[in-house]
Amino acid sequence: MSGGGVAFLDCNNNGKLDIAVVNDSSIDRYLAGGDPMITLYLQDGNGKTLHFTDVTATAGLTTKGWATGIAVADYDNDGLPDIYVTGYGHNVLYHNLGGCKFADVTAKAGVAGGGFSAGAAWADYDRDGFVDLYVARYVSTDPRHLPDPQTRVYKNALTELPDKMPGETNFLYRNRGDGTFEEVATKAGVQNPQKAHGMGICWGDFDGDGWPDLYVTNDASSNFLFHNKRVGTFEDIGLDSGTAYGEMGQTYGNMACDSADLDHNGRFDLFVTRFAGQPASLYINDGHNEFHDAADRAGIAGPTSPLVKWGANFADFDNSGWHDLLMASGNFSTLLDGAPGEPPFVEPIELFLNKTNGAFREIAADTGLNAGPLKSRRGTALGDVNNDGRLDILIFNVGAPPSLFLNETRNDNHWITLRLVGTKSNRMAIGARVTVTTGNIKQVDEVRAGGSYLSTSDPRLHFGLGSAASFDRIEVLWPSGLLEQFSRGSSDRFISLVEGSGIALPSGQARLAKTPGLEIAQAIPTSTPQPIQSTSYDLLPESRWGHKKSHRKGGSFLAPEMRVSQPDSDRDEPGVAEVTRRLNRLLGESERVFQGTESSPSEEHHGVSWIYFFTTPP
Numbered sequence: 001m002s003g004g005g006v007a008f009l010d011c012n013n014n015g016k017l018d019i020a021v022v023n024d025s026s027i028d029r030y031l032a033g034g035d036p037m038i039t040l041y042l043q044d045g046n047g048k049t050l051h052f053t054d055v056t057a058t059a060g061l062t063t064k065g066w067a068t069g070i071a072v073a074d075y076d077n078d079g080l081p082d083i084y085v086t087g088y089g090h091n092v093l094y095h096n097l098g099g100c101k102f103a104d105v106t107a108k109a110g111v112a113g114g115g116f117s118a119g120a121a122w123a124d125y126d127r128d129g130f131v132d133l134y135v136a137r138y139v140s141t142d143p144r145h146l147p148d149p150q151t152r153v154y155k156n157a158l159t160e161l162p163d164k165m166p167g168e169t170n171f172l173y174r175n176r177g178d179g180t181f182e183e184v185a186t187k188a189g190v191q192n193p194q195k196a197h198g199m200g201i202c203w204g205d206f207d208g209d210g211w212p213d214l215y216v217t218n219d220a221s222s223n224f225l226f227h228n229k230r231v232g233t234f235e236d237i238g239l240d241s242g243t244a245y246g247e248m249g250q251t252y253g254n255m256a257c258d259s260a261d262l263d264h265n266g267r268f269d270l271f272v273t274r275f276a277g278q279p280a281s282l283y284i285n286d287g288h289n290e291f292h293d294a295a296d297r298a299g300i301a302g303p304t305s306p307l308v309k310w311g312a313n314f315a316d317f318d319n320s321g322w323h324d325l326l327m328a329s330g331n332f333s334t335l336l337d338g339a340p341g342e343p344p345f346v347e348p349i350e351l352f353l354n355k356t357n358g359a360f361r362e363i364a365a366d367t368g369l370n371a372g373p374l375k376s377r378r379g380t381a382l383g384d385v386n387n388d389g390r391l392d393i394l395i396f397n398v399g400a401p402p403s404l405f406l407n408e409t410r411n412d413n414h415w416i417t418l419r420l421v422g423t424k425s426n427r428m429a430i431g432a433r434v435t436v437t438t439g440n441i442k443q444v445d446e447v448r449a450g451g452s453y454l455s456t457s458d459p460r461l462h463f464g465l466g467s468a469a470s471f472d473r474i475e476v477l478w479p480s481g482l483l484e485q486f487s488r489g490s491s492d493r494f495i496s497l498v499e500g501s502g503i504a505l506p507s508g509q510a511r512l513a514k515t516p517g518l519e520i521a522q523a524i525p526t527s528t529p530q531p532i533q534s535t536s537y538d539l540l541p542e543s544r545w546g547h548k549k550s551h552r553k554g555g556s557f558l559a560p561e562m563r564v565s566q567p568d569s570d571r572d573e574p575g576v577a578e579v580t581r582r583l584n585r586l587l588g589e590s591e592r593v594f595q596g597t598e599s600s601p602s603e604e605h606h607g608v609s610w611i612y613f614f615t616t617p618p
Ligand SMILES: [Ca+2]
Pocket: 073, 074, 075, 076, 077, 078, 079, 080, 081, 082, 096
C-alpha cells in the first residue's frame, strides 16, 4: 500500500497540538475486519514537558478498516475539530464530542465513500459557511480477487502497477449544514469521469478571486486544476494552466502537492511530488491561471528526481520570512532493494532552504533530519507541537512508528502564529487568506485542512518575520467576503483573530463576488482583538521567480544566512538528554522507548537544525 497520513490537531482546544496517525493494515487482516483506522496521541504534558498518551480507545476512535489518509476540520462549526479518515473499502467521519471523545457519524453524514480512497481535504467551495469535503480515489482493486501473480511482477516485487489498473471517480461532499452531506462531484464537474488515479489534493484560491480552487494530483496521468466558477461548478484548467504535466509535457506518476506564496507576490505557487526518475515540479503562479515549472531553475528538479517522493510541505523552518521546502521519500517495496535502477525502500528526507533569489539549496544532511535510521517515508505534516515558534515535522513511516522532528533552529529571527476563528465564515476559517506586512514585505497564506500527502498540518498559520520584532498589520480576507485589518503588534507570540473583531476594509466586500447564504452568525467565545489603524491594501510587485520580468530589487529584511547560536540556558530550553527523557513515552505505549540524537552544529548549519527522535521497532 502507498499509505499513509498523519495529522496535527488540537482535539480538546487546549492550545497544545495532538497527533493522529493512520494505521496500516494487510490483506489478511483487512479480510478479517481490519485494524482501527487511526491512533490518537493526546498531548498531556504539564506545559514544561512534552508528553503524549495513546487515547485511541477511550476517544472512541475504534472503527476498523484499512486507512490511508486523514483530513481534519470542524464540519459542524461547534468549535471542535472533527476527523475524516480515508481508506480502502470505506472511509469514516468522526465527530468531536469534546474532551477528545469522538463518535463515528459516517452513516448519518453519508460520507463513507467506498473503493480505494486516497487524499481528502476540506474547503468551503460554495462559501455557505460550512466546509465541504473532496475525496480522491486511487485504483479499483479487490483483495478477494487479486490478479495472477505471474502477470504482476515489477522487477523483484509482486505488485499491481497503477497504470495497468482501472481507476475510480472522485467525490465532492457538499455540507448541508445539518450534519449530512450531498455527493455533488458530477454536478460540480469534479468527478474525474476519466477515472485518473487520484492521490493528493490541494485546495487553494490560486487566482485570488476569493473562491477556493482545487488541484488534484493523479498517478500515471495528468493533474487537474479545477477552477471554481463561483456558481457551484468547476472547470478543469489543468492543461491550459500549465500544471497538468511535467515541464516538457511529460505524463508522470504524481503523488502529492502543496502550495505557498514563495515569492511574496500574493499568488500561491504549487509543488508536486512524483515517482523515481521524474523530477518534482515547482509551478510558479504567473497570475491569470497561468503557471510555469521552475523546478530546474530553482535547483529542485535534480535532487528530487532519483527519489520515490511522497509528502511535501512548504514552510519557513528558520523564520527567515521565506518558505523552505520539506520532502519525504521511500520506495514502495523492500523487494525492490538491489534491483537495477531502483531506489531503495528507505530514502533520505530532503530539505530545501530558500535562497531568496528564486533558488533553493538542499541542506537536509546538515540539519539532522537523516541522522537516525532512514525510513520509508510517506505523509508529512507540520505544526508547532511545543509552541516555541518553530515549526516541527511529523512523518508517516511504512512499517514503523511515525517520526516527530522537533525544530531546534537557533537564530534571532522573529515569528507570529495566528489562529483564525470564523463567525460568519466557517468556524476554523478554512480558506481565509491572511496577509502579514512587515516593512515592505507582505506575506500571504491561507488556512488549509488537509493536503500534501494524505495528511493535515496545524491549522494555525505560522509566519517567520526575519529581523522584524513587530509586524505592521495583518489583513484577513475571510471566506464570508469580509476584509479586516488588525493593527501593528509585537512578534514572537500566538494571536487569535476573530472574524468581525478587526476593522472592516470596505474594499473587501467589493473585491469579491456576492454569494447568497452567508448569514450564519454564531455566538462564539472571542479573544481580545488588537487595536486598529486603517491602511490601504497595496499590490506587490512582479515575482522575481517569473520568467516574464522582474523589477523586484532589494528592500528585503530577510538575511538568507542566519546566525547560528548555541542554546541559551536562560531561556529554559531543555538539552537533548532532558528532552529525550521527557519524550521517553512520546507517541506510544511504554514499550516504545525513544532514543535521541542530535546533529552537530557546524558552519554548514544554515541556521536549521533538528533533534531527531525515533522509536525502536516494536
Ligand atoms: Ca466539530
